[in-house]
Amino acid sequence: MAFTLDRFSLKGKVAIVTGAGARQRSIGAAYAGGLCAAGASVVVADLNGAGAQAVARELTERGGRAVGMQVDISNPESAHRMADKANEVFGGIDILVNNAALMVELSYKPIINTPLEEWNRLIAVNVNGALICSQAVVPYMRKRGGGRIINQVSGGAYPATSGYGVSKLALVGITTTLAMELGRDKITVNAIAPGNVASEAGRMAAPDDSPFMQMLRNTVALRPTGEPDELVGALLLLASPAGDWITGQVLHIDGGWILRP
Numbered sequence: 001m002a003f004t005l006d007r008f009s010l011k012g013k014v015a016i017v018t019g020a021g022a023r024q025r026s027i028g029a030a031y032a033g034g035l036c037a038a039g040a041s042v043v044v045a046d047l048n049g050a051g052a053q054a055v056a057r058e059l060t061e062r063g064g065r066a067v068g069m070q071v072d073i074s075n076p077e078s079a080h081r082m083a084d085k086a087n088e089v090f091g092g093i094d095i096l097v098n099n100a101a102l103m104v105e106l107s108y109k110p111i112i113n114t115p116l117e118e119w120n121r122l123i124a125v126n127v128n129g130a131l132i133c134s135q136a137v138v139p140y141m142r143k144r145g146g147g148r149i150i151n152q153v154s155g156g157a158y159p160a161t162s163g164y165g166v167s168k169l170a171l172v173g174i175t176t177t178l179a180m181e182l183g184r185d186k187i188t189v190n191a192i193a194p195g196n197v198a199s200e201a202g203r204m205a206a207p208d209d210s211p212f213m214q215m216l217r218n219t220v221a222l223r224p225t226g227e228p229d230e231l232v233g234a235l236l237l238l239a240s241p242a243g244d245w246i247t248g249q250v251l252h253i254d255g256g257w258i259l260r261p
């Protein structure tokens, strides 16, 4: 089978991107734009429904096919409503990007001092949310004869040194486990681990003068910070037929921060 660039095309595919709507310059909005540009119809879903609709409107004005909707990924009924609506509007589901998470909202207390209520909220959104959304879409993917799940993790999981890092490491575990469970259904499950990204939330979480940014400036091979659009190439590889034989993997897109053998 000769390789052609058509293998990166997503024409006729339907994608859901969670967490693409609350802020300007979000990674989710960049992902939704990239998927539209590759030809997919995109459901932009966020806790902030009005924000999701604004992103979808912008994509539609640029010639894409997109709808926005409100979802709480930590609530199974809400996630099922999202999946049913995606199927109703676009006729199926092929791609799920589990991008929504709590990050800038977190207190980053040492986990030994984190009240259980705060911990449970973190796990409910960052870990359970991705599983709940996967459970909601997989029946639709099976009907299509395959699918793609892409989980957004983080360089902050290598190693985990915060509750946030623990949640992303757990999501790596969900990635490898689902990859095994869903392989025979031709559903691939992979993760993207970004480094420091200059989304609005990323800038708030890691101000220029923070010790974290200083550490990155001293250690990252290329440059410490990337733009949301610089993650999109990896997403399109994992979402398209070009990535047919890739599953259970974590792609580190971080300028050479986490160097793994």
Ligand SMILES: NC(=O)c1ccc[n+]([C@@H]2O[C@H](COP(=O)([O-])OP(=O)(O)OC[C@H]3O[C@@H](n4cnc5c(N)ncnc54)[C@H](O)[C@@H]3O)[C@@H](O)[C@H]2O)c1
Residues within 6 Å of the ligand: 018, 019, 020, 021, 022, 023, 025, 026, 027, 028, 045, 046, 047, 048, 071, 072, 073, 074, 099, 100, 101, 102, 103, 104, 125, 129, 152, 153, 154, 155, 193, 194, 195, 196, 197, 198, 199, 200, 201, 202, 203
């Ligand atoms: N910005 C970075 O430097 C960076 C680095 C590594 C990983 N990440 C990850 O990338 C993703 C996007 O980050 P971002 O910088 O665009 O941040 P962001 O805060 O703009 O995006 C997260 C989105 O998730 C949504 N969300 C939160 N709880 C939700 C829920 N219960 N249901 C539905 N939506 C919910 C928020 O409303 C928000 O729109 C996150 O998973 C984050 O952990 C970001």
